[in-house]
Amino acid sequence: MEVFLARLPPIDEDQLRKELKPHLEALSISEYYCSKPRGKDIAWVRFVDASDGSRFLQRHGELLPSDGRSAFLRASSRRLLIANSLVVAKESNRQLDEKFLDHLKLEQKRRAEKAQKADRKNQPAAASSSFTVSSVACGKNIFVQKDSQLSFVSQTSTSTSCCAKITRRALIVGSDADGFRIDIPYNIIQDFIVAWQCQKITLVLTEAPRFYEIVKSQTVDANYELMEKRGWARETHFAKLPGHTRCVPQCLVYQFQVADQDFEQLVRRWTNQKYVSITRYDLLAEPYTGIPDDFYASWMKVFESELKDPTRHRGLPFPFLFQVQGLVWNNYLHPSDGHRMLEGMAGAIRVCRAKGAGLPFSVESMKRLRQRIPYPCPGVEPGQLDVSELLEIILNKEIIPSKGGTPQSECYRTTLPSHQAWVMRAIVTPTRILLDGPDPESKNQILRKYSHYADYFLRCSFCDEDGQDLAFNPNVLNDRIYDRYKEVMRAGIQIADRRYMFLGFSHSSLRAHSVWFMAPFMDDKWGLQSCSSVIRGLGDFDAIRVPAKCAARIGQAFSETPFSVPVSSLGIGSRSIPDVKSKDGSRVFSDGVGTISAEAMELFWEYLPPQLKTTAPTCFQIRWAGAKGMIALDSSLKGKVFCIRNESMRKFISSDVAEMGICDTSSRPLRLWLNRPMIKILEDMGTNPEWFLELQKKELENLRAVTVDIAKTSVFLRQQSIATPMGFPSFLKHLDGIDIDYRDDDFMRAVVENTVLRELRSLRHKARIPVNKGVTLFGIMDETGFLKENEVYITFDKSQEKISRLPREGPVLVTRSPALHPGDIQLVQLARPPKDSPLWDLQNCIVFSQHGERDVPSKLSGGDLDGDIYNVIWDSEAMPKKPFDPADYPRVTAPTLDRPVTSRDIIDFFINFMKTDILGLIATRHVTMADYNTEGTLSSECLDLAELHSTAVDSSKTGIPVDNRSLPKAPRYRPDFLSPATPLKVYDIGQVELNEEDDDDGDDDGMGVVKHRYYESKKILGRLYRSVDEKKIWAEDVKQHDRAEGGDIWEELLSIPKTLVWKNKLDVDYKRQTDKAWEIRNMYESSVSDLMYQFSENPRRPISEVEVFCGFILDRHGKQTRRQRDLSSKLREEIDRTMSWIVKMMQDPEGDEGEDSVSRQKGVLELCWACLVVGCVDDNERMNSEYTVGGLRSFRILAAGCVFKQLELFLSMIPQDGKEPATGGFVGVRGGSGGKKVTLPLR
Known part of the structure; x- marks a missing residue:
């Protein structure tokens, strides 16, 4: 039953719930749910049991007058008191939502499970603790003298009084009423220090807190009248702290003065809640140290000025300057210690040079030094942070590894493979810039061309403080964070005496919110290389007037090409061939694919690593002279030649033709894995649900047997490619052959358990189910013209385990991820070419026909042949009853500029892309609506979302984003298979346990984030989800082994x-x-x-x-x-x-x-x-x-x-x-x- 409430006072939903609680408890009603629209005086209360609703109305429902007229306006007829106001309560005339009833049943079941768990543990649920803070300070912990006590040195402070709250996941200082808040998640607290005498808590953090402020904006209401709106905005600093912007990047110690009288009881409560470990220690405060307020800022100026001066420390190679600056910027060293570190390192190099010796330390030893520097916490000895002792570690205890060959630079003791380069990295967060590396990465065209100048290039990522993408929340403005990102991209990053400026990004790095920066340098021909000259050297981009498209074309040079072939010096020629189109010219069947002769292909093999060379691939994903796409073997071609289709493959004109970069090859077939969108479309197409359940059952049986049957353990690890270079899968089998159980070793057991857990969680939370009668392959076009419309030829290495043999003929399903439209999965027919056909020479690919009105790849969520991979299923049990027509979205024309694109245009596009990157949101909304609606993926909402998803995918090249306001409104309830996964506890050795604690934070986060409510899905994704009880399998099948008694x-x-x-x-x-x-x-x-x-x-x-x-x-x-x-x-x-x-x-x-x-x-x-x-x-x-x-x-x-x-x-x-x-x-x-x-x- 549903009860309607009206004439409510101005309270929110949470307050209403609290007001209703005593009334309902008095009637012994526990299963109910209330919802209240924001800003309105009405609400609804729903009861699982209709009799509960009747009893509630009997006591609190409105009284009808004897004349039968409405009592709605009469206060005397109201009997429900809410926040000192009498409100109307009567039976609702709305029809109850079926999903709501499913939600209530699921909640009832989950509450019963939680209560049972709490009974077993005999522990009451912990409540949040609130207290008052009278002042906030930000600074650093330091040792003033080598033998002194640890001291907190404040760099800025404020006497602002505010409330604070300890919740399940974070300490929150401030609130809506205060107009600000600071969120400090527990997982970033290195030490929670409590000082009893002065009632202070000091937090040593691993990263900056999250800062928010209330901002006011104006909006138009339904009556077209201006109204003021209050909301949260993410900030780069805490505005209440004077000069906080100056020290927020590296000062990660925050001190709070607690004003509560009973401080001891408060600490005891925190200790009992066990959210965070507490250290009792009285830090010395600055009045006792005599250190000036600007101690940190003044030393930072000295340190950075010293780094910028090219005349200082001339003998210190740049990678070391980069690393020392990273030690300071990343909060390992105080700037004064960084200054002394530079002086000590430069002096050590001068001594070695005078003796004719090499460098006394290396990039690798500096990286290991960083791992040795502790946080300044109680228990740390002053010597552990003393620069002279840190220098001793790298000067006298240098490890000198060598992987053979001549080092690329004397700074490095390690020689990298030819396809890798040392890359320095910067990480830009809302509050600071971190420096990391140098680390080995695969080369791209730029790094290969300027291989001797790799340290002039910088990979830069933009993310939140925890390294993840900046979270999208429609109720929180992130504009100031994006403004900061844009400022960094435009101004560049000063590292030592070099200023790195924005250069470009590949398509994949755009999605990863990562770009390349570059500092100017003189090349070996004494030519000055800058961002503009490097881009000019790639090709001519002036004719491209769309910033997104121009960025994509420049970005081809930044795609990772681990291998390259010197086509010019090998005498391999190139030809231009026309594209194959439909009769009306509207469809391109050869979109993105060219050809290569057998003789040229065999030369390509010589430049592949041994493990790929032996597979003899016949398809190559390439980047060459402004062209991108695939080239596939055409054995009818003679000589050493490859063929490029200029219209679909050549993206810009370039004279850089000497080398061809290889991104990937068709070296082996990939196993096919189902996913949620694919499963939902197949369900709507009429595929038997039992097929999915049977596949999942088999995979579950395999996972259960992995930790019991050693033969299956070995096979499983080999399929997962776990430590195969050292033969780990076979090693475990050999141990069993000599009666040694690998599970008696904690580390080996953890390796197997972690791998099983990963697959188990993917099976439950992603519906990632393997299909043996299926395969994933590169797609190319039939150059011979043999295949008829809607026919395909499929070839792959039959020696691969877990991939069944292909039938000679018959229907197969073909699709491509992501698949959201019901027509993104198509039925095609297998065909076998004549015995003398060149198609027989191909390996590990699916070949599509060049005939018909429309090419098959374009039917599969807008696919093409420039490197897309396709999923193929030939299992007869999977064949659907009703295939659907593919989507055919109109081409979007991007707005063009009336001038050449500049780097500022591309920066603006990159920032806007980050702001509007909601692909994940669209996909989640789609799978939610597909389960919620009876029509599934055929519902109008899902069809709209599929088109919006296509627009969002194309936005990386068109620059046209999807407005999140155009998304269909999300249902109030989500299917249970979207419930969050159980958190993990990870121990030192790498062993994991499923966290049995309630992962549903009952505290309101105050940010207006919707707390998702779930119902039990009756469709196939819900059935698959509930078929995997990860906790039961983990306890009974994975963790059941008891260590044997006896020797090690x-x-x-x-x-x-x-x-x-x-x-x-x-x-x-x-x-x-x-x-x-x-x-x-x-x-x-x-x-x-x-x-x-x-x-x-x-x-x-x-x-x-x-x-x-x-x-x-x-x-x-x-x-x-x-x-x-x-x-x-x-x-x-x-x-x-x-x-x-x-x-x-x-x-x-x-x-x-x-x-x-x-x-x-x-x-x-x-x-x-x-x-x-x-x-x-x-x-x-x-x-x-x-x-x-x-x-x-x-x-x-x-x-x-x-x-x-x-x-x-x-x-x-x-x-x-x-x-x-x-x-x-x-x-x-x-x-x-x-x-x-x-x-x-x-x-």
Whole structure:
């Protein structure tokens, strides 16, 4: 039942709920829901049980007069008192929303589960704590003298009195009534220091708080009258603090004076809530230190002026200046310490130069130094922050790793592969600029062209303080943040004596809100290179008068092209061929794809890395001379030639024709994974729901078996590409062969569990379900003309696991992500070409026909052939009953300028794109409306959203954004499958647990953010979501293993080589290689530690070693963000490269890949064995512990894999007892404290 309330006083929905609570509790009513439109005096109260509504009206409903006339206007007829006002209460005449009833049932179920959980824990729900703050100060914690006590030095303060509140997730200082607020999430609090005597709390933060102010604006109401509107605006600083803009970037210690009388009770309450750990410590305050108020600001001026002066520290190469400036800007060092650091480093270099020696430190050692600098918190010793002692670390304890070859620069001890360059990075947030790197990244056309000047280029990202995109909230204005971003892009970034100015961005980096900056330099021909000259060198862009399109064309040079082919020096020619169009010329069937001859293709292979060269790809995604797209093998072409279609591929005129950049290749087929939009469209097309459920059931069974069946564990890890360069999947299987359970090692168990959890959460929260009778491939066009309209030819490597064989003929489904329109999935027919057709020479691609009225790719959410990948399904159970016509949106004409585009135009476009980038919002609204409406994706709202999504996708090239006000209004309720994921608790070693605490924050955030309400979806996405009980599977199938009693598995593994050497009477002694083994361990762990910091969104909070080892970042709060997905992709590449390098150092220490002689292999075996031994040494016992990273666990896994492989190889070369060399495993070896019989099978 629904009850209508009217004549309400001016209160909001939350206040109404509080006012109603005692009335309803008196009637023992707990299941209800109230909603109140903002600014109106009416509301509705809905009851799950109709009898509850009747009882409420019996007591509080309006009294009808005896004459039967309406009592609506009579106050005497009202019996419900709300905020001291009598209000009307009567039965509503609205029809109850079915989704509302589903919502109430779901809420009832969830409340019961929470109550049950609370009963088990016997813990009441914690309430928020409010208190009064009488003053706020911002400054730094420092040690005034080397042996002094830690002191807080205020740089700015205010006596403004305000309220503060501790909620579940943040400390909030200020409120709507105060006109401002400061949000400090707990996860950025490094230390929460409480001083009892003076009633102060001091927060040492890892990043800046979020600052807000109430702003007033005017709007027009329904009667066309001006009305004042109040709302929140995000700020770059706290305006109440005088001069806060000067110190907000690096002063991350905030102190609050608490005015409450019972401070002790308040602290006790905070302690019991356990939201944050509390440190009791009396910091010295500035009256006792005698330090002036402008101590920080004055030293920052000195430091930055010194860096800008090119005559100072001439002997200090720029990468070190960049890193020291980063130490200061990133809040590692005080500017005065940065000044002393520069002087000490320059002096050390002068001493080394005088002796004719090289540099006494490197970029790598400086990066590791950064990891050693602690936060200035209680418990930290003054010496840990003393510059002279920090200098000692890098000067005397320098690790000198070498990956072979000649270093590119004396600043670096590491030689990168030819396709990578050292890249410096800047991160611009609402309050500060952070500097990070240099780190290795794949080259693009610019970095390849100016490879000797890489440090003159700077990758710059724009994000929130936590490294994520600036959150979109329609109730919070972010204009001042975007104004700051624009100011940085226009003014540039001053780093030492260089000013980096905006240069450009690729399409992918635009989506990632990242750009390239550049500082001017003199090239090797004494020509001055600046932003304008570099862009002129790319081509002629004057004819392009649309800023977005001009930016996209310039951006082709910034697309990552890991490999390049010197086509000119190889004598590979180019031709221009016409596009293939429909009869009326309106459709381009060859949009974005050209051809290449077999002879030229084979030359291309020589410039690919070994793992790609062996796959012999026949399709290449390229960038060349202003052209972009695909070139695919046409074996009918003769000679060394490739063909470009100027109309669809050539985007601008360029004379830079010497090299062709390769972005990607068709080296292997990709497995097909369903997603929510695809599943919803298939459901609307009539695909049997049981097909989805059966696929999900199979995947769930596989995941459940991963941690139980070692064979499935190995296969699963190999499919997920976890540590494959060192053979980790096979290593676990080999451990099982010698009766060792990998789960008895915390680290290896964490690796498997993290990987299973990632897939389990993707299965539940993304509906990411694998399809064996499906594949994902690059799309190209049939150059032969054999395929008829609506026919395709599909070819892929049949050796790939988990991809079933393709039928010879029949219907297949083809689509492309993102698919939102019901016609974005099409039925086409398989065809087999004649035996002598050139199509047979292609591999790992889907070939579309060049005949018909419209090309198939354009039917699939506006696809083309310039590098798009297509999903294909041939499972007969998936075939739909009713396919739909594809979308056909009109082409959007972008407004043009009457002059050439300038960099300011492109900057304005970039900022506006960030402001209006709501692709994610549109996609979420679409999947919500598709489930909410009976018509699904065919509903008018979903069709409108699909078109808006297409407009938003194209806005990166048209510059025409989507106005969020044009989106169909969101339903009041969301389907349950959009509920947030359970947060994770992550422990030091990388082990994770699902957080059992209630993740629904009951506190009002005060920002007008809608608290989503959910209903139980009856459609297929809801059924799939509820079929995966991640908590149950995690507890019963993944975490059920109990560690075996007895010795450490590493003691047992260490005994195996010793036993085998003794039994076979071999002259093998690992001690001869111990020093080299320590060097390798230090190199590996230094690299892993660098990756832990490099791929963290906060430079001072590293990701775990397990995440680095796995090659993906596990989000603590639910599903991965876009930035985390991008970082994970690069992390996988880097850890694979590191593992390959270390394994090669163990197995080929000489670096010459010489003959496999017995003496050579004996030395390799000794080194691998020594690596295993030193890898098992605890940090307390290890050599050179003062400069090694410490606390890492994965090196011994790499070493163990290498030593056992080497043992088998070596013993197979040694005749035993006059017999031929062994060819099998090590049978009958007993090792370890348990004295088991060990059989080590061959790989």
